[in-house]
Amino acid sequence: MRLFFALLLTLAPLRVAALEFEHEVVDMRPILPKTLEISIAGNFVSGDSDRLQQILTSTLDPDFRDVSVTFDSPGGSLIEGLLMARIFMELPQIVSARVRSGGDEIGVCASACVLAYLGADLRYMPDNTLIGVHRFSHRPGAMTDSEASSQAQLFSSEIVALMQDQGVDMELFRRMSATGPDDIDWVPKPVLESWRAVTGHVFSETMEYRNVNGSLSLHMVHESIYGTNQMFLSCGDKGLIAIAMLDEPELAMLGDAAFVVDGEAYLLPPSEYDLINRDGGRTRIVFNVPPEAVPALPGANTIGARMNTPGGDIFWGFEQNITDSKVRDTALGCDSTMAPQRSQPSPLPAPRMTELPGTDLPGGDMTADGLRDISFAACKQICLDTPSCRAVSFVQSMSWCWPKGSVGPARSKAGVISAVR
Numbered sequence: 001m002r003l004f005f006a007l008l009l010t011l012a013p014l015r016v017a018a019l020e021f022e023h024e025v026v027d028m029r030p031i032l033p034k035t036l037e038i039s040i041a042g043n044f045v046s047g048d049s050d051r052l053q054q055i056l057t058s059t060l061d062p063d064f065r066d067v068s069v070t071f072d073s074p075g076g077s078l079i080e081g082l083l084m085a086r087i088f089m090e091l092p093q094i095v096s097a098r099v100r101s102g103g104d105e106i107g108v109c110a111s112a113c114v115l116a117y118l119g120a121d122l123r124y125m126p127d128n129t130l131i132g133v134h135r136f137s138h139r140p141g142a143m144t145d146s147e148a149s150s151q152a153q154l155f156s157s158e159i160v161a162l163m164q165d166q167g168v169d170m171e172l173f174r175r176m177s178a179t180g181p182d183d184i185d186w187v188p189k190p191v192l193e194s195w196r197a198v199t200g201h202v203f204s205e206t207m208e209y210r211n212v213n214g215s216l217s218l219h220m221v222h223e224s225i226y227g228t229n230q231m232f233l234s235c236g237d238k239g240l241i242a243i244a245m246l247d248e249p250e251l252a253m254l255g256d257a258a259f260v261v262d263g264e265a266y267l268l269p270p271s272e273y274d275l276i277n278r279d280g281g282r283t284r285i286v287f288n289v290p291p292e293a294v295p296a297l298p299g300a301n302t303i304g305a306r307m308n309t310p311g312g313d314i315f316w317g318f319e320q321n322i323t324d325s326k327v328r329d330t331a332l333g334c335d336s337t338m339a340p341q342r343s344q345p346s347p348l349p350a351p352r353m354t355e356l357p358g359t360d361l362p363g364g365d366m367t368a369d370g371l372r373d374i375s376f377a378a379c380k381q382i383c384l385d386t387p388s389c390r391a392v393s394f395v396q397s398m399s400w401c402w403p404k405g406s407v408g409p410a411r412s413k414a415g416v417i418s419a420v421r
Contacts, residue, residue: 019048019073023055030250033065036093040069041100044076044112049083060093067093069120072100075111078136078155085119085162094121094225101126104405106366106386108132110184115159118166118197122225125189125198128366128386132184133176167204169195183373188385201225205320207327218330222304222318229318231305233289233327235334240289240297243276244305246317248283255310257285259293260319261300266290267308283307283316297331353380353392353419360413361393361420364406371401379403380419391420 022039026032036059038052060067069088075081088095097120100107109117110132117123117131125131136155156177163173172187172195179185192198203223210219210232217234227247234241242259257273258265273287285307297303306317366389371379376394379401383389391404394417407420 018045019043019051019076021051021055023059025059034063035066035068036060036064037068038070039072039100040116041072042076044073044078044080044084044116046077046080048077048080049087052084053087056087056091060091064093067091067095069095069097070100071097071109071113071117072107073110073113074108075113078112078115081112081115082158082162084116088116088119088121089165096120096122096124096225098124098126099129099131101129104366104388105368106130106403108367110134111136114197115162118162118168121203122201123197123199125192128388130186130371130382131189131192131197132186133172134179134184135177135181168197171195172197184371186371186374186378186382188381205323207320207322207324209326218326220303220320222320224318226316226318229305231303231318233330235330236288238288239291240294240331240334241286242289242305243286244284244307244317246283246285246305246307248278248281248307248316249314250281252283252307252316253309254283255308255312257287258306258308258315258317259287259289260302260304260306260317261293261296262302263319264293264296265306266293294331298328300327303327351384351421353384353421356410356418356420358412358414358416359393359410359418360416361391361404361407361410361418363408364390364404366403366405371403373399374401375399376401376417376419383419383421389421391418393418 019040019042024037026035026037036056038055056067067088088097097117099109099117107126107129110130111134114131114133136152159176160170160173163170172192175185175187189198193200201224203225205223206221208219210217212232212234215234217232220231220233222229229247230245232243244257254270254275256270257268259268260266268287268290273285276284276286278284301322302319303322304317304319306315308315366386371382376396379392379394382401383392383403386403388405389403391407393402393404394400396415396417410418
């Protein structure tokens with residue numbers, strides 16, 4: 001944090017309009033926890049982190065469980081982005097962040113905005129949104145080359161520390177460093193999810209082997225905004241046995257349990273599971289994995305357990321991503337005669353766009369100012385990754401991309417190339 005004061009004058013952006021903050025207290029207890037919702041839009045400039053701190057200090061009290069932040073910003077002062085990230089990280093409340101979505105325009109969080117976004121505990125990326133990164137820079141003439149190099153190293157160390165503290169893969173930093181300061185790399189959502197930059201509602205997921213009473217068991221731990229849920233999977237006389245420990249809501253009543261594979265719930269009526277105990281807001285049950293679920297395990301992508309209320313309208317539990325072969329190996333190790341795994345459907349062909357050289361598509365713009373300094377290929381990929389995008393027009397001399405939510409009559413125009421889905 002000390003380096004911020006050394007960097008403040010040399011790396012701060014030229015004066016532009018400050019961020020716009022809007023905040024609202026949402027109190028729907030006991031249905032939902034008390035939440036402070038904050039909307040942040042515009043450019044990050046010096047002093048914005050102080051304004052955020054003032055909002056938090058004057059509003060939050062011990063009754064708040066959540067702080068929900070929505071960003072829509074092309075960036076600005078990286079120092080302010082880092083300061084905001086640290087403010088969010090120090091809050092005792094659960095902080096969630098998302099890029100603004102809704103309407104016809106694409107929500108954007110780029111450059112300094114991404115650093116502030118990474119300070120949240122839970123990070124979401126709705127459809128029709130973009131997250132972009134690039135290498136930071138300083139104003140020409142603000143410092144010597146030697147000073148700039150020294151400050152760059154200090155600044156990089158702060159960004160790396162932020163990512164490490166928040167569990168983000170260093171591939172994001174490498175991607176950032178590989179993109180020039182005048183460019184923006186719009187990173188696809190699946191890549192950001194694989195790097196844990198976008199987390200969804202999950203804090204962490206682990207899966208490891210444990211020795212339980214002399215037997216090898218697969219222990220899963222799933223930490224999310226809904227609590228910490230665990231499950232042991234091991235071999236028994238009648239096949240796979242599961243022990244699930246589920247964080248339960250208040251005043252919960254027990255109905256059917258369920259073993260979950262790839263979103264499919266294999267129901268277990270009360271006669272097919274044993275209740276170990278209920279205390280400390282946690283349900284502990286043991287059951288034999290339903291035989292019809294076992295063949296799905298070797299090729300599964302997710303696994304979990306649920307407990308339903310007697311009416312079946314409400315359930316609690318978890319569903320965890322499978323990232324290695326441990327579930328497969330455990331299932332096959334318990335039953336070598338297991339039926340072959342379900343065949344996987346052939347992948348759908350990758351979506352494509354038809355190019356229209358020398359053609360402009362007026363109207364239907366999804367952004368007010370377009371997306372600058374990107375390639376035509378990246379422009380098309382952004383459209384393909386955005387469900388509501390139907391076409392793009394691209395000004396070649398300016399590398400200026402215009403995603404289109406609708407397609408009107410085409411017109412000939414030199415220097416412009418368009419593409420439609």
